[in-house]
Structure formats: C-alpha cells, structure tokens
Amino acid sequence: MVDKGLIFTIFGGTGNLTYNKLIPAFYQLYKEGRMKDNVSIVAVGRRDKTSESYREEFRAVLEKKIKDFDVELYERFNVLIHYFKMDFKAEDDYENLYHYMNQTDADHNGSGNRIFYLATSPMDFPFISEQLKGKGLLDTGGFTRAVFEKPFGYNLESARGINATVSEIFGEPNIYRIDHYLGKEMIQNINMVRFSNQIFSAVWNKDSIDNVQISVKESVGVEERGGYYDTSGALRDMVQNHLLQILALVAMEPPSTFDTDHVRDEKVKVIKNLKVNKDLKDKELIFGQYEGYKGEVKVDPKSQTETFVAMKCFVDAPRWEGVPFYLRTGKALDGREAEVIIEFKVDTCCNQFDDSAKPNLLIIKIQPEEGIYFRINTKEPRSESKLMTVSMDYCQSCNIFYRSPEAYERLLLDIMNGDATLFTRWDEVESAWELVSEFTEQTEDKERYMTSYQFGSSGPQESHELLEKDGRKWWLLDDLKSEFMMGG
Amino acid sequence: MVDKGLIFTIFGGTGNLTYNKLIPAFYQLYKEGRMKDNVSIVAVGRRDKTSESYREEFRAVLEKKIKDFDVELYERFNVLIHYFKMDFKAEDDYENLYHYMNQTDADHNGSGNRIFYLATSPMDFPFISEQLKGKGLLDTGGFTRAVFEKPFGYNLESARGINATVSEIFGEPNIYRIDHYLGKEMIQNINMVRFSNQIFSAVWNKDSIDNVQISVKESVGVEERGGYYDTSGALRDMVQNHLLQILALVAMEPPSTFDTDHVRDEKVKVIKNLKVNKDLKDKELIFGQYEGYKGEVKVDPKSQTETFVAMKCFVDAPRWEGVPFYLRTGKALDGREAEVIIEFKVDTCCNQFDDSAKPNLLIIKIQPEEGIYFRINTKEPRSESKLMTVSMDYCQSCNIFYRSPEAYERLLLDIMNGDATLFTRWDEVESAWELVSEFTEQTEDKERYMTSYQFGSSGPQESHELLEKDGRKWWLLDDLKSEFMMGG
Numbered sequence: 001m002v003d004k005g006l007i008f009t010i011f012g013g014t015g016n017l018t019y020n021k022l023i024p025a026f027y028q029l030y031k032e033g034r035m036k037d038n039v040s041i042v043a044v045g046r047r048d049k050t051s052e053s054y055r056e057e058f059r060a061v062l063e064k065k066i067k068d069f070d071v072e073l074y075e076r077f078n079v080l081i082h083y084f085k086m087d088f089k090a091e092d093d094y095e096n097l098y099h100y101m102n103q104t105d106a107d108h109n110g111s112g113n114r115i116f117y118l119a120t121s122p123m124d125f126p127f128i129s130e131q132l133k134g135k136g137l138l139d140t141g142g143f144t145r146a147v148f149e150k151p152f153g154y155n156l157e158s159a160r161g162i163n164a165t166v167s168e169i170f171g172e173p174n175i176y177r178i179d180h181y182l183g184k185e186m187i188q189n190i191n192m193v194r195f196s197n198q199i200f201s202a203v204w205n206k207d208s209i210d211n212v213q214i215s216v217k218e219s220v221g222v223e224e225r226g227g228y229y230d231t232s233g234a235l236r237d238m239v240q241n242h243l244l245q246i247l248a249l250v251a252m253e254p255p256s257t258f259d260t261d262h263v264r265d266e267k268v269k270v271i272k273n274l275k276v277n278k279d280l281k282d283k284e285l286i287f288g289q290y291e292g293y294k295g296e297v298k299v300d301p302k303s304q305t306e307t308f309v310a311m312k313c314f315v316d317a318p319r320w321e322g323v324p325f326y327l328r329t330g331k332a333l334d335g336r337e338a339e340v341i342i343e344f345k346v347d348t349c350c351n352q353f354d355d356s357a358k359p360n361l362l363i364i365k366i367q368p369e370e371g372i373y374f375r376i377n378t379k380e381p382r383s384e385s386k387l388m389t390v391s392m393d394y395c396q397s398c399n400i401f402y403r404s405p406e407a408y409e410r411l412l413l414d415i416m417n418g419d420a421t422l423f424t425r426w427d428e429v430e431s432a433w434e435l436v437s438e439f440t441e442q443t444e445d446k447e448r449y450m451t452s453y454q455f456g457s458s459g460p461q462e463s464h465e466l467l468e469k470d471g472r473k474w475w476l477l478d479d480l481k482s483e484f485m486m487g488g
Numbered sequence: 489m490v491d492k493g494l495i496f497t498i499f500g501g502t503g504n505l506t507y508n509k510l511i512p513a514f515y516q517l518y519k520e521g522r523m524k525d526n527v528s529i530v531a532v533g534r535r536d537k538t539s540e541s542y543r544e545e546f547r548a549v550l551e552k553k554i555k556d557f558d559v560e561l562y563e564r565f566n567v568l569i570h571y572f573k574m575d576f577k578a579e580d581d582y583e584n585l586y587h588y589m590n591q592t593d594a595d596h597n598g599s600g601n602r603i604f605y606l607a608t609s610p611m612d613f614p615f616i617s618e619q620l621k622g623k624g625l626l627d628t629g630g631f632t633r634a635v636f637e638k639p640f641g642y643n644l645e646s647a648r649g650i651n652a653t654v655s656e657i658f659g660e661p662n663i664y665r666i667d668h669y670l671g672k673e674m675i676q677n678i679n680m681v682r683f684s685n686q687i688f689s690a691v692w693n694k695d696s697i698d699n700v701q702i703s704v705k706e707s708v709g710v711e712e713r714g715g716y717y718d719t720s721g722a723l724r725d726m727v728q729n730h731l732l733q734i735l736a737l738v739a740m741e742p743p744s745t746f747d748t749d750h751v752r753d754e755k756v757k758v759i760k761n762l763k764v765n766k767d768l769k770d771k772e773l774i775f776g777q778y779e780g781y782k783g784e785v786k787v788d789p790k791s792q793t794e795t796f797v798a799m800k801c802f803v804d805a806p807r808w809e810g811v812p813f814y815l816r817t818g819k820a821l822d823g824r825e826a827e828v829i830i831e832f833k834v835d836t837c838c839n840q841f842d843d844s845a846k847p848n849l850l851i852i853k854i855q856p857e858e859g860i861y862f863r864i865n866t867k868e869p870r871s872e873s874k875l876m877t878v879s880m881d882y883c884q885s886c887n888i889f890y891r892s893p894e895a896y897e898r899l900l901l902d903i904m905n906g907d908a909t910l911f912t913r914w915d916e917v918e919s920a921w922e923l924v925s926e927f928t929e930q931t932e933d934k935e936r937y938m939t940s941y942q943f944g945s946s947g948p949q950e951s952h953e954l955l956e957k958d959g960r961k962w963w964l965l966d967d968l969k970s971e972f973m974m975g976g
C-alpha cells in the first residue's frame with residue numbers, strides 16, 4: 001500500500017502494453033484497495049487525445065476484458081488517469097511535461113514521488129532518461145524510480161550502453177527492469193515450494209535430482225510482431241530473460257534472507273556459472289525455425305532468426321554436479337504452456353525397483369494452468385509388489401473463486417512500494433547477455449545447423465534427440481495426466 | 489498360484505474367524521482364479537455338521553457378505569470345502585483325521601502337501617502340533633506347514649513354551665505366525681512408498697523427520713470378547729503385534745533385498761533396539777481404561793486391564809537419533825482408523841518460514857480408508873510470501889471399481905505359495921514379547937497410574953499431554969482434510 005501521493009508516468013501510453021496490461025492491472029489494484037486515490041497515472045503519447053477521451057477508451061477496453069466490470073468503481077478510478085500529449089523524442093516537449101507534472105503535484109498535494117515507466121523501445125531508454133534529468137523532472141523532493149520494459153537492450157553491447165546512461169541518472173536501486181515472468185504467481189512460488197518444504201529442500205541437489213526441464217512453449221507464430229521478432233529471435237526474446245531467470249530461481253543456493261539483494265546475489269551466481277556447449281555441431285544447443293516463418297509479415301525472406309531454442313546446460317556448483325538443465329522455448333509449437341519439471345532419480349534400494357519404479361516428478365505449472373503436479377510410486381492394489389504411479393495435481397487457477405492475478409498487478413504494486421525483488425539487477429541482465437552473446441556470434445554455424453519444424457509440432461526432432469541420447473525425454477504434463485487417470 | 493494339490497486344514501472350523509474371514513477369503517481367491525480346484529479345505533470342528541450342511545451355511549454367509557455373489561461360481565467352489573467332525577483336544581480323534589486325510593489325498597491325487605491352520609487358543613497350539621506329529625499326519629511326501637493365528641502366546645514365557653514345541657515339530661521355515669495387519673494393502677505398501685520414491689527414501693531419517701505417529705483406533709468396546717480381552721489388554725492385543733510390526737516396517741534399515749529373511753532381519757533389529765521409558769510416573773507410557781469397561785460382560789469388576797495404550801519410544805539407531813515414535817491404540821475411541829503419520833521437520837531456510845511454514849506430512853492410511861495423504865506448503869495465491877498448505881489425498885479404496893482385498897486373501901495365498909514375508913519370525917515375536925513384558929510386570933504402578941477416558945473420546949488426556957509436552961500433537965486426518973478444503 002502506497003501512503004504518499006505519486007505520479008506514475010507511462011511512456012508508450014498508447015501502446016498495446018498499456019492498453020492490455022498496465023491500465024487493467026491498475027484497475028484491479030484499485031478495485032482490491034491495494035492502490036489508493038493518491039496515485040496520478042500520466043499516460044504519455046503522441047496521438048491527439050484528451051484525458052476524457054483516453055478514459056473512455058479504457059472504459060470500453062475494461063468492459064470487454066473484465067467479467068464483473070464495475071462501472072461505479074471505474075468512475076472513481078478513471079479520474080486518476082491523465083493523458084499527456086507529447087513526442088518523447090522531442091526535447092522541447094519535456095519542458096511542457098515538467099510544468100505539467102509540477103502542476104499535477106501541486107494539484108494533488110503530491111510529495112514529488114515519481115515513477116517513470118518506459119514502455120518503449122530500449123533504444124529510447126537513454127534519451128528519455130537524459131531528458132528527464134536534463135529538464136529537471138527528477139529534481140523533486142520525493143523518490144524517482146525508472147521502470148524499463150523488456151528487452152533491456154538487444155545484445156551485450158547495447159545493454160551495456162543503455163545501462164551506463166540510465167544507471168548514472170537513476171542509480172541502480174531506483175531501477176526496475178521488467179521481466180514480467182517474475183511476477184507470475186508460480187514463478188514467485190518456486191522459492192516458496194522449494195524452501196518451505198523439508199521434503200523438497202532436503203533433496204534439491206545432485207544426489208536426488210536427475211535433471212531439470214524448463215519449457216516455455218507458445219502456440220502462435222510471430223503474428224504481427226515479425227518486424228521486432230526477426231531482429232531478436234527466441235534466444236534474445238525468451239532465453240536471455242525468462243528462461244534464465246527461472247533457471248536461476250530453481251538452481252540458486254539458499255539466500256541468507258529473502259531480501260532483494262540476497263536473492264539477486266544468488267541468482268546472478270547461477271547465471272555466471274552456467275555452462276553450455278556452444279559448439280553447434282555437438283547439438284547440445286539447438287536452433288530451430290518453423291516452416292513458413294520466412295513468409296511472415298515483415299520477416300526477412302532469407303531470415304536465419306531462430307523461433308525455437310533448446311539447450312542443455314550445467315550449473316557449475318557442487319550442488320548440481322552432473323545434473324543437466326534442459327531448456328526449450330519456441331513459437332508455433334503444439335501448445336501454449338510454461339512449466340518447470342524436476343525429475344528425481346529412481347531409487348534403486350534393495351535391488352527391487354530398478355525396472356518398475358518411475359521417477360518422482362515435481363512440476364511447477366506456470367501457465368496457462370497454475371499449480372503443482374507431483375508424482376509418486378505406490379503399490380498397485382492387490383499386487384504383491386508391482387508399482388504404479390499416483391499424482392497430486394493441484395491447480396490453483398482452476399478454483400472458480402480465484403482470479404489468477406496478472407503478473408503486472410504484482411509488479412506495479414512492487415514498484416510503487418519500492419520492492420525490487422521481482423526485477424532484474426544489472427549484473428543479472430549483463431551476465432545473461434554475456435551468455436547469450438557467446439551463441440549469437442557464431443552466425444555461420446547457426447545457418448549450417450539451423451533445424452526446421454512444422455507449425456504446431458513439438459519442435460525440431462533434434463530437440464527430442466538432445467534428451468534421448470542422454471536416455472531421457474521431455475515430460476509432457478498432458479501425458480502424465482492421462483497416465484494418472486489410467487493408473488488411479 | 490498353487491500348482492500341486494494340497495489339503496488346507498482349519499482347526500477352529502466353526503469359529504468366527506473361519507466364517508467371517510477365512511472361507512470368504514478362499515472364495516475371493518477362487519473367484520479371481522488365484523486358487524485352483526486342487527485345494528481341499530478341511531474345516532475341523534466339534535459340532536454336528538456334514539460337509540453339505542456346512543457348505544449351505546457358507547452360501548448364506550457369502551450371499552449376505554458379498555455384493556455380487558455368484559451362485560454358479562459358488563457351486564464350483566463349495567465342493568472344495570469339507571467338514572470333519574472331531575474334538576481337537578481328544579487324542580483318538582487324530583487317528584480318524586489321519587485316515588480321512590490320507591483318503592482325501594488319494595481321492596484327489598494329492599501329493600501330500602498339507603497346511604494346518606490353527607485358529608484356536610494359543611494354549612492349544614502345542615497339543616495339536618504334537619498330535620499331528622505323533623499320529624503321523626506330518627509324514628507325507630509333500631510339504632507340511634503350520635499357521636498360527638494370533639496371539640502367539642500371552643506373554644514372553646508362554647510364547648517361548650509354545651514355540652519350543654511347535655518349532656521342533658514343524659521347523660521355523662514351515663511356520664506362519666499370523667499378524668493379519670501385515671496382509672493389509674497399505675501395510676504392504678509402506679515398503680513400496682518408502683523405498684521406491686527418491687523423495688521419501690532420501691529424507692527417511694533424523695535430519696528430515698521430526699517424529700512418527702502410529703495410531704490404531706477402535707470405536708467399539710470389548711463387546712462380546714470381554715472374557716478374552718480382560719486377560720490380554722491393549723498392550724498384548726495390539727501393541728505387541730500390530731503396532732510394533734508397523735513401527736518395524738517404518739523404521740527398519742533398507743534390507744539388501746526384499747526376500748523374506750532379509751526383511752525380517754531388519755525388522756527384528758528395530759524391535760530389539762526399541763527404547764521406552766517404562767517408569768510410569770514419567771508418563772511416557774500411558775495405560776488407560778474406558779469408563780464402563782469394568783461393567784462389560786465377562787470383565788472382572790475390579791479389572792486393571794488397559795483398553796488404551798500410548799507410548800513414546802526411540803529406535804536406537806543412527807538414522808533415528810532423537811526422533812520420537814509415538815504409538816497409541818485403544819478401544820472405545822472417537823473413530824475406527826489406523827494410520828502412520830510421518831511428520832517432517834519445518835525447513836528454516838533463509839530465516840523466512842519459521843512462523844508460517846507447516847510441517848510436511850506423509851500419512852499412510854491403513855483403514856478404513858486406504859491410501860496416501862501428503863501435505864506441502866505453497867504460496868497463498870496473490871499474497872507476497874504468505875504460505876498455505878495443499879494436500880494430495882489419494883484414496884485407493886474410494887475407487888468404485890476397486891474392491892479392497894481383505895488381508896486374509898493375501899495371507900492365505902502367501903501360505904499356499906510358501907512365502908512367509910508377511911508373517912512374523914520367532915525372533916520378532918520373542919523380542920516384541922520381551923519389550924511388552926517389561927511393562928506388564930509393574931502391576932502396582934500400573935494400577936496407580938491407570939488413566940481413564942470416556943467412551944467415544946479421543947482417549948485419556950495424558951495421551952495428548954504426552955505429545956504436548958514435546959511441543960507436538962496427534963495429527964488428525966479429518967482435521968487435515970478440512971484444513972485443506974479451507975485452504976485450497
């Protein structure tokens with residue numbers, strides 16, 4: 001709960017993110033009483049709009065988007081939203097903004113607390129930041145925080161360039177780099193499940209865990225985002241941020257406390273200690289492109305951009321010696337789901353279960369279903385010693401009384417409260433770019449070893465072979481669920 | 489599956505056990521094709537019956553007892569049953585039995601395989617055994633096995649006396665001492681769950697387990713069994729056999745294989761290494777008697793027999809250092825249920841969860857519901873770091889397509905197949921009697937510290953205090969289930 005008044009400014013106020021995520025998230029926070037009337041949301045955009053017309057647009061958006069839309073509540077909420085017309089690439093406009101914000105502060109008895117959310121291209125981050133500073137918009141009596149929507153740069157070099165500027169202007173503690181995956185309920189839950197259960201914390205190591213699988217699958221292709229995507233690819237778009245962040249949470253050493261920097265200290269160690277065989281001919285790092293990608297709108301017809309990545313990596317730490325972490329992500333796959341799968345070793349006790357026991361699996365279901373799946377062996381009823389598996393399948397998002405919060409609700413709240421735990425610190429971003437940059441440099445090899453896969457398939461065959469040659473397979477939640485139905 | 493013909497003789501053929509358990513179990517085995525037509529069941533009794541009238545009685549019993557009773561099947565099955573009238577206390581009658589059995593063998597092309605099931609008072613075990621040997625009933629070309637219904641003796645001395653005789657006559661490998669709890673589905677499952685799941689086997693020790701609770705509760709009083717019960721009591725009737733056997737399975741070291749003697753070797757070590765503070769004033773061993781017990785039929789009005797026992801014990805082994813095993817059993821309690829509860833330690837990682845995390849619980853539900861309950865902590869949805877518990881509650885006996893087999897089905901089958909794993913070896917029985925005898929000797933103290941409890945209650949207050957003074961409590965499955973409903 002934010003006690004002091006503040007101005008929350010969004011650069012990119014007419015963009016998709018603002019319409020689909022940010023304003024709806026503010027609305028939910030307001031509805032639940034987690035955000036008070038002392039916040040002024042200033043949406044900045046080039047288009048001709050007034051605050052009134054802008055608010056009307058959102059009434060329509062929210063009416064459509066939110067089941068139990070409350071008009072009366074919206075009337076109270078929408079007066080917090082203001083539209084400010086400006087071109088954020090035009091220096092002069094910042095002077096207008098300066099006066100506008102001072103006036104807003106004065107009108108609302110504000111304390112000078114300001115948050116600037118840059119929902120723009122990363123290339124604009126330095127310029128906007130410089131202008132905010134140069135034109136005095138950061139000289140207030142209150143706090144000034146900057147939020148940078150992902151991606152934070154396009155590669156190691158650009159990220160470093162951006163960071164050099166913005167960190168000097170705002171200072172690291174005031175910078176919130178968005179990785180909205182970190183705001184997802186079940187990503188937040190990784191720490192909870194792992195560390196608050198003796199039964200998991202005690203076996204979270206190489207002695208008991210056989211391998212870890214992290215999958216983030218999208219069923220759609222690039223759709224209208226071909227222009228952006230073709231300059232990025234799955235590695236930059238997904239692995240560099242979401243997948244590495246998830247991996248870091250799964251693999252990190254227990255932090256001394258859950259305070260922001262203790263957690264980040266441990267996460268960054270994981271990313272720095274990640275080992276991947278980047279020699280593409282060994283096929284432990286696989287790039288794939290779905291058939292038809294080159295024909296997508298705004299995509300280079302000769303594009304070598306990957307729409308799929310799978311890789312095997314190792315965390316260089318005593319806890320994880322010899323335990324592979326398999327990552328995969330891609331577009332145009334056979335489902336839209338994200339999950340972390342911990343596959344435990346099969347117990348070979350008593351020379352009894354070598355053939356019949358199946359590995360315990362702990363699955364953290366990130367989306368679309370949120371919850372925990374857990375599989376154990378038990379004796380098949382009536383049999384002497386034949387085993388079967390039974391599963392716990394806890395689905396928190398299936399509860400009809402429960403509206404799964406959007407990641408941005410939690411993130412906006414944390415920004416307003418000054419809690420940066422669910423945001424990525426510069427050294428995390430930098431080390432993730434360092435890792436990813438190693439692979440992106442090998443342009444020739446990438447072309448040679450690029451695999452292809454059908455739209456709507458489970459990805460390139462090479463991704464399956466990656467596990468098969470280790471005697472493993474990608475576990476599929478749907479398969480497991482039907483297995484359980486048959487068994488139990 | 490038994491290949492060779494055999495004669496299965498039951499002493500006590502007109503007793504409750506035969507009517508309610510043994511013949512129904514044979515019927516089920518037959519129905520499922522696990523017992524062939526080459527078995528002759530000879531029920532021995534003093535009463536005037538013919539095989540025909542005896543079979544008719546069972547038709548009525550089974551019709552009533554079994555839902556989908558199959559008359560046609562029963563017609564095929566019942567010809568296997570024979571009634572033989574004799575007084576097993578009369579020496580001369582054994583000569584008749586001798587001739588009858590030889591004739592039966594001849595009629596059925598038998599190979600001389602014989603099983604003698606002594607469903608009698610243990611005081612009759614030696615005499616019957618001696619007669620069987622003396623009159624030549626064991627001199628056959630086939631195997632001769634003896635099954636002894638529980639209890640095997642009334643105390644250490646009587647058990648040793650009985651055993652000296654019967655073991656000389658039959659030899660330990662041919663002796664099957666019944667503890668029908670070992671035939672229950674979920675008791676058999678203890679080994680499977682424990683050893684085939686990495687997630688449990690790896691934490692099955694003092695580092696991760698806080699305590700173990702074994703409860704066997706009966707809701708009825710002594711009913712018509714007061715005469716027997718008053719000379720026995722809960723310690724002899726339940727603890728000496730069922731509870732110690734369960735404890736042995738939970739606490740034993742992994743056997744090198746699951747072969748009969750490897751398992752028994754490990755079980756007996758547990759019983760031998762069990763430490764209980766037998767000084768009753770310390771209240772770590774609690775005797776209770778329900779109010780009204782002294783007025784029960786055939787019970788001594790001044791009876792000091794306990795109908796309830798609770799105790800705290802330790803297994804003297806590195807694995808279990810400092811881990812209390814709490815046992816309790818009794819009649820006239822607030823429910824009829826048996827279960828093993830493994831309470832894990834609360835993880836204190838990161839100074840985060842001391843207050844909010846609840847212990848992981850693994851509950852093996854033995855009866856009436858059979859299954860596994862398992863509880864973990866997870867983040868409460870929407871909250872920042874508040875925990876809640878969610879549970880897996882696998883109920884294998886709830887499956888409408890599944891008829892939970894009676895323990896005796898498995899046990900009879902094992903006897904016929906010559907597998908003694910689910911029966912107790914002499915050294916197990918002896919060491920259990922040794923332990924129990926230590927407590928029963930203190931008659932004066934027992935009278936002084938005998939507690940009392942209401943019929944239908946959760947037992948004497950002292951039983952709860954036993955755990956409370958350790959900062960613990962008896963977990964109740966019903967409470968846990970409602971907790972889960974509230975949480976998830």
